Amino acid sequence: MAAAYFSLGKADMRAAFEYFVRDMPKSRSFLLFCGLEQALEYLENLKFTDDQIEYLRELQVFRHVSAEFFDYLREFRFTGDVWAMPEGTVFFAPEPALWVEAPIIEAQIVETALLSILNFQTLVASKAARVVIAAGGRPVAEFGTRRAHGAEAAVMAARAAYVAGCPATSNVEAGKRFGIPVVGTMAHSFVMSFDSEREAFKGYLDVFPESAIFLIDTYDTIAAAKLAAEFGEQVVGVRLDSGDIAALAKDVRRILDEAGMRGTKIMASGDLNEYKIDELIKSGAPVDSFGVGTEMATSRDDPSLGGIYKLVEVLEGGRWIPKRKASQNKATLPYRKQVYRIYRDGIADHDYICPHAEEHEGEPLLVKVMDRGRAIYRRTLEDARKRASEQVDALPEPLKDIWKTARYPIRLSPRLEHVDQS
Amino acid sequence: MAAAYFSLGKADMRAAFEYFVRDMPKSRSFLLFCGLEQALEYLENLKFTDDQIEYLRELQVFRHVSAEFFDYLREFRFTGDVWAMPEGTVFFAPEPALWVEAPIIEAQIVETALLSILNFQTLVASKAARVVIAAGGRPVAEFGTRRAHGAEAAVMAARAAYVAGCPATSNVEAGKRFGIPVVGTMAHSFVMSFDSEREAFKGYLDVFPESAIFLIDTYDTIAAAKLAAEFGEQVVGVRLDSGDIAALAKDVRRILDEAGMRGTKIMASGDLNEYKIDELIKSGAPVDSFGVGTEMATSRDDPSLGGIYKLVEVLEGGRWIPKRKASQNKATLPYRKQVYRIYRDGIADHDYICPHAEEHEGEPLLVKVMDRGRAIYRRTLEDARKRASEQVDALPEPLKDIWKTARYPIRLSPRLEHVDQS
Numbered sequence: 151m152a153a154a155y156f157s158l159g160k161a162d163m164r165a166a167f168e169y170f171v172r173d174m175p176k177s178r179s180f181l182l183f184c185g186l187e188q189a190l191e192y193l194e195n196l197k198f199t200d201d202q203i204e205y206l207r208e209l210q211v212f213r214h215v216s217a218e219f220f221d222y223l224r225e226f227r228f229t230g231d232v233w234a235m236p237e238g239t240v241f242f243a244p245e246p247a248l249w250v251e252a253p254i255i256e257a258q259i260v261e262t263a264l265l266s267i268l269n270f271q272t273l274v275a276s277k278a279a280r281v282v283i284a285a286g287g288r289p290v291a292e293f294g295t296r297r298a299h300g301a302e303a304a305v306m307a308a309r310a311a312y313v314a315g316c317p318a319t320s321n322v323e324a325g326k327r328f329g330i331p332v333v334g335t336m337a338h339s340f341v342m343s344f345d346s347e348r349e350a351f352k353g354y355l356d357v358f359p360e361s362a363i364f365l366i367d368t369y370d371t372i373a374a375a376k377l378a379a380e381f382g383e384q385v386v387g388v389r390l391d392s393g394d395i396a397a398l399a400k401d402v403r404r405i406l407d408e409a410g411m412r413g414t415k416i417m418a419s420g421d422l423n424e425y426k427i428d429e430l431i432k433s434g435a436p437v438d439s440f441g442v443g444t445e446m447a448t449s450r451d452d453p454s455l456g457g458i459y460k461l462v463e464v465l466e467g468g469r470w471i472p473k474r475k476a477s478q479n480k481a482t483l484p485y486r487k488q489v490y491r492i493y494r495d496g497i498a499d500h501d502y503i504c505p506h507a508e509e510h511e512g513e514p515l516l517v518k519v520m521d522r523g524r525a526i527y528r529r530t531l532e533d534a535r536k537r538a539s540e541q542v543d544a545l546p547e548p549l550k551d552i553w554k555t556a557r558y559p560i561r562l563s564p565r566l567e568h569v570d571q572s
Numbered sequence: 573m574a575a576a577y578f579s580l581g582k583a584d585m586r587a588a589f590e591y592f593v594r595d596m597p598k599s600r601s602f603l604l605f606c607g608l609e610q611a612l613e614y615l616e617n618l619k620f621t622d623d624q625i626e627y628l629r630e631l632q633v634f635r636h637v638s639a640e641f642f643d644y645l646r647e648f649r650f651t652g653d654v655w656a657m658p659e660g661t662v663f664f665a666p667e668p669a670l671w672v673e674a675p676i677i678e679a680q681i682v683e684t685a686l687l688s689i690l691n692f693q694t695l696v697a698s699k700a701a702r703v704v705i706a707a708g709g710r711p712v713a714e715f716g717t718r719r720a721h722g723a724e725a726a727v728m729a730a731r732a733a734y735v736a737g738c739p740a741t742s743n744v745e746a747g748k749r750f751g752i753p754v755v756g757t758m759a760h761s762f763v764m765s766f767d768s769e770r771e772a773f774k775g776y777l778d779v780f781p782e783s784a785i786f787l788i789d790t791y792d793t794i795a796a797a798k799l800a801a802e803f804g805e806q807v808v809g810v811r812l813d814s815g816d817i818a819a820l821a822k823d824v825r826r827i828l829d830e831a832g833m834r835g836t837k838i839m840a841s842g843d844l845n846e847y848k849i850d851e852l853i854k855s856g857a858p859v860d861s862f863g864v865g866t867e868m869a870t871s872r873d874d875p876s877l878g879g880i881y882k883l884v885e886v887l888e889g890g891r892w893i894p895k896r897k898a899s900q901n902k903a904t905l906p907y908r909k910q911v912y913r914i915y916r917d918g919i920a921d922h923d924y925i926c927p928h929a930e931e932h933e934g935e936p937l938l939v940k941v942m943d944r945g946r947a948i949y950r951r952t953l954e955d956a957r958k959r960a961s962e963q964v965d966a967l968p969e970p971l972k973d974i975w976k977t978a979r980y981p982i983r984l985s986p987r988l989e990h991v992d993q994s
Contacts, residue, residue, distance in 0.1 A: 151762050158775040165765060205748040211756070211783050254765055261759075265718035266726055273721075296687035297876040299695075299721035299729075304688055306722055326627040334633070337683075339883035340573050342895050343587065343676055353580040361633045368897055444876045453875030454719040454866045461761035473764050475790055 152255050153215045156222055161255035164465035166486045168246040169268055175276075175452045179549040179556045182279050182538055183247045184310045185271030186237045190525040192263055193232065198223045228256050232520035233486070233506075236529055238275075238313055238537030239515055240545060242558050245489045245503055246516065247272075247457075254464070261459045269457040270303065271310040277449040278314035279542055280552050281442055284424035286431060289439040291333050292319040293419060294447020307447035313534045315542075320441075328531055335363040335389050335417070335441075347374055355381060363387040363417060366402070375402040379409035387415035389441070395420070396435040403436040417441060423450070424552045462486055472505075483566045489515040498544050504563030574677050575637045578644055583677035586887035588908045590668040591690055597698075597874045601971040601978045604701050604960055605669045606732045607693030608659045612947040614685055615654065620645045650678050654942035655908070655928075658951055660697075660735055660959030661937055662967060664980050667911045667925055668938065669694075669879075676886070683881045692725065693732040695877040700736035700868050701964055702974050706846035708853060711861040713755050714741040715841060716869020729869035735956045737964075742863075750953055757785040757811050757839070757863075769796055777803060785809040785839060788824070797824040801831035809837035811863070817842070818857040825858040839863060845872070846974045884908055894927075905988045911937040920966050926985030 155161045171181065203223050206212055212219075230252025241247050248268065250257050281290055292311040298304035301323075308324035318331040325332035336354055344350035347369065355362045366374035366388045378388050388406070390398050395418045406414050418430065419441030430437055444450055460482045461473050472484030485505040490512035492499050502510050519527040529537075548556035577583045593603065625645050628634060634641075652674025663669050670690065672679050703712055714733040720726035723745075730746035740753040747754035758776055766772040769791065777784045788796035788810045800810050810828070812820050817840045828836050840852065841863030852859055866872055882904045883895050894906030907927040912934035914921050924932050941949040951959075970978035 151756070151758060154758070154762065154776050154779045155765075157779045160765065160775075163765065165761075167761065202748065206744070209747075209754065211754075211780065214781055215779065258759075258761065261761075262717050263723060266720060266723050269719060270721045270725075295684050297691060297878075298688060299692045299725040299870070301685060301688050302724035303692075303721040322628070325631075326624065332631065332633075334573070336573060336576070337680075338897050339587075339589065339680065339683075340576065342883045342897060343577075343582065343585065343886060353582075354576050357576045357579045357637060358633060359636055444878075448721070448876045450875055453872055454870045456719075456866075459718075461764045464765060475760050475764060 152259050153212060153219050155255040155258065156219045157215060161222070161253055163254045164251065165254040165257050165461060166249055166251045166463040167257045167261065167459050168462045168487065169248040169264060169457055169459050170246045171243040171455065171457050173456070174243045174555075174557070175455065177451055177555055178276055178280075179551075180240045180242060180276070180279075180542075180545060180558065181272055181455075182275040182314055182541070183235045183239045183241050183268075183272055184237050184275035184313050184534070185268045185306070186234050186248070186519065187528070187531075187534075188271070188306070189248070189264055189267045190232070190520060190528070192267060193228045193230075193260060193520060194523065194525055196226070196228050196260065196263075198226055200224075226256075226259070227523060228252065228260060229523040230256055230520070231518065231522065233516045234519045235489075235515045236517065236527075236537055237534035238539075238541060240498075240541040241489070241515070242501065242560055244483060245501060245560070246487050249462070249486050249516070251486065265457060265459055269455045271306055272457065273449045273453070273455040274307045274310035274447065275314040275538070276455070277452075278311040278316055278446050279538065280424040281427065281446055282315035283542070283550050284427040284431070284552050285440055288431075288437070289318065290316045291439065291441045292316045292321065292446060293441040293443035295321045295443075297444040298447040304447065309531070311446055312531065313538050315535070315539060316442075330531075336365045338365060338368045338391075341365060341368040347377055351377060351381060355384060359384060361386055363389050365389045365391060367392045371398050372401055372405070375405045378414075379405050379411060382409065383411050383413055385411065385414050387417050387438070389417040389419060391420040395437070396430055396433045399430075399435040399437050415439060419443070421445065428552060483562070485566065487566070491515055493544065496544060497546055498558070500559035500561055502561045502563065503566065505565050508563055508565065574681050575634060575641050577677040577680065578641045579637060583644070583675055585676045586673065587676035587679050587883060588671055588673045588885040589679045589683065589881050590884045590909065591670040591686060591879055591881050592668045593665040593877065593879050595878070596665045596977075596979070597877065599873055599977055600698055600702075601973075602662045602664060602698070602701075602964075602967060602980065603694055603877075604697040604736055604963070605657045605661045605663050605690075605694055606659050606697035606735050606956070607690045607728070608656050608670070608941065609950070609953075609956075610689045610693070610728070611656075611670070611686055612654070612942060612950070614689060615650045615652075615682060615942060616945065616947055618648070618650050618682065618685075620648055622646075648678075648681070649945060650674065650682060651945040652678055652942070653940065653944065655938045656941045657911075657937045658939065658949075658959055659956035660961075660963060662920075662963040663911070663937070664923065664982055666905060667923060667982070668909050671884070671908050671938070673908065687879060687881055691877045691879040693728055694879065695871045695875070696729045696732035696869065697736040697960070698877070699871040699874075700733040700738055701960065702846040703849065703864055703868055704737035705964070705972050706849040706853070706974050707862055710853075710859070711740065712738045713861065713863045714738045714743065714868060715863040715865035717743045717865075719866040720869040726869065731953070733868055734953065735960050737957065737961060738864075752953075758787045760787060760790045763787060763790040769799055773799060773803060777806060781806060783808055785811050787811045787813060789814045793820050794823055794827070797827045800836075801827050801833060804831065805833050805835055807833065807836050809839050809860070811839040811841060813842040817859070818852055818855045821852075821857040821859050837861060841865070843867065850974060905984070907988065909988070913937055915966065918966060919968055920980070922981035922983055924983045924985065925988065927987050930985055930987065
């Protein structure tokens with residue numbers, strides 16, 4: 151399409167594209183915007199290397215495309231403006247979380263990468279926020295690397311989970327790259343590589359005298375808990391990874407308490423999600439923290455976010471012309487838009503979506519984050535995490551009920567509803 | 573754990589770990605092994621950089637770990653042997669698709685990366701094989717980049733889909749990196765950026781006179797089909813991306829045929845999966861090819877593969893000792909194992925899993941792929957694709973019915989079932 155815009159002399163037509171979700175996922179009452187930092191990095195650094203251009207040039211499909219197009223790619227830099235919600239902002243369908251205003255060829259070239267960056271981190275952050283809500287203040291460590299969709303997805307899932315409130319990850323690369331606290335415990339294979347569990351526990355404690363968490367379900371959980379009890383209070387925690395966690399946690403707690411190890415924590419893991427965590431807590435299981443992997447890092451119950459990137463306005467003859475798509479069931483709202491959040495007593499009451507230029511009461515959620523290709527609004531990961539926490543706190547209670555899906559009131563400006571333009 | 577093995581003097585203990593899936597996913601009758609090439613690349617190239625080691629050294633948790641461990645990491649190379657099924661091999665739970673034999677510290681360090689590489693590509697290949705079966709010989713293009721879990725996941729999903737039989741991808745990076753044919757069509761925004769659909773189509777055809785596929789659902793599909801018909805046979809295809817595809821395809825086919833455009837193909841896309849494709853074909857919809865995105869690139873109905881990596885044997889005092897884990901519902905089979913596939917009249921009849929050293933009739937599925945850290949068995953992507961095609965062809969018919977889940981017969985060597993060792 152870039153080649154077509156270029157060849158048809160339309161490359162420089164100024165256009166605006168919005169990133170939004172058409173419909174809320176079935177089991178999500180809110181979304182948590184995440185991935186803006188990576189999106190801005192991508193836009194600032196995007197260029198085409200010589201061998202990439204050579205590859206394209208040799209594709210059969212580009213046979214009739216002029217050499218000038220490839221020269222254009224050689225000099226390509228993204229020069230557009232971007233408005234977006236800060237990371238950690240709660241949003242809903244069909245609100246734009248980001249929009250790009252740029253020469254149409256640039257806005258089009260960056261589409262797929264923006265979608266893949268924003269869709270994935272927002273997907274995981276939105277799922278992780280539910281898990282964090284369910285854990286009710288108990289720490290949730292992100293453990294999903296082995297089931298994430300590859301190594302890079304694992305790192306980004308850890309980042310998104312951290313933004314959503316998980317205090318730590320087992321992904322050491324995410325720790326290194328983003329400063330996220332890392333945690334680890336032993337694996338079953340570690341226990342199995344010793345002649346006895348006692349030897350395995352003792353060895354581990356020697357190496358990690360201040361942070362040893364024993365995995366106690368390799369053979370017999372109760373027997374292993376009794377063994378752990380022999381080591382006393384220096385055992386920071388024990389981890390349950392299989393079986394009837396609720397029942398086992400109670401037995402293990404009693405064993406530890408009887409050994410005077412009230413400070414030794416119980417961690418639960420093993421295919422947990424927000425529902426299982428809520429049930430465990432409601433059953434009174436004395437679990438102090440959780441390790442959540444697959445379900446969070448892949449958003450297992452709803453593993454793709456339908457975020458899309460649609461043309462909403464073009465500049466023609468010095469005038470911005472709103473654009474909308476009229477496909478069956480897939481209509482879009484025209485104009486670059488702003489979203490205002492209206493609070494009552496500190497709680498979000500409703501949102502109002504309107505053309506960007508329209509003024510309204512409430513908090514405007516989109517801010518200018520990039521000016522002519524240069525990021526002008528950078529927030530730390532801690533800022534994003536803090537915003538996420540505040541945003542989720544300010545949600546009406548029904549939206550925080552993980553068992554039911556609630557719909558938040560969104561109002562549209564009359565100007566969006568009565569545009570008669572195809 | 574590596575630090576613990578090292579500090580306890582156990583780093584050099586030779587151990588074997590197997591990659592396998594404990595239970596078949598609910599809606600999968602077979603799995604297609606994929607990702608071995610990336611796994612071998614990872615193992616051959618793995619090392620720790622100075623800044624990675626510096627990061628680890630400064631972690632609180634490693635405070636009591638000796639400097640020698642970090643020196644060890646500095647010199648680290650993977651030196652183990654690996655046996656695996658060639659890519660494109662069909663396998664089933666609980667068959668090992670790969671095993672690693674190495675000093676336990678090395679085998680342990682590579683665990684998470686191996687799992688994330690193999691789980692993801694095998695997940696997508698196994699889903700894509702179903703989509704390819706449903707398409708019944710009609711080409712399926714991989715279109716999932718915008719919903720894949722990030723840019724790297726998108727490239728690997730395209731690779732896995734290609735192995736499984738998709739002839740092309742819209743991911744240009746996958747095209748460049750792996751030589752996979754790339755395809756593209758226009759987007760709705762392209763159509764919308766013109767004052768009329770006619771202008772958009774004409775412009776596109778000028779630039780791509782030999783490969784133009786018109787997207788015809790931006791406004792009114794039937795009107796756009798009639799417009800496409802004005803351009804005659806040079807239009808390679810039209811794409812339907814929304815609405816009632818079955819009904820629209822019939823109307824569009826008639827419009828094209830009446831214009832003498834029998835050679836112009838109809839492509840369908842838009843949240844397709846194997847079920848919808850099968851229904852479309854059975855309804856007689858004249859669709860010639862499919863574009864499948866989200867459902868395939870995220871394996872949407874089952875988005876994580878539970879592949880695990882478990883200790884199965886250790887060398888102690890010159891003798892290999894089988895190991896098994898006895899956790900509730902999570903038991904493992906001991907020994908490094910071989911899998912034999914027994915065919916009857918060219919169709920797979922059953923598999924036989926046994927200790928590696930045991931001889932049996934049939935095709936041994938695991939071959940030695942790495943010797944002392946050096947890959948010794950490399951196959952091209954075309955080899956993998958060919959093997960996948962042959963392997964799926966040789967499956968019993970019930971396993972190829974996408975609507976039902978069938979279970980393939982697996983027999984276990986008596987030696988695996990009667991080991992009394994914890």
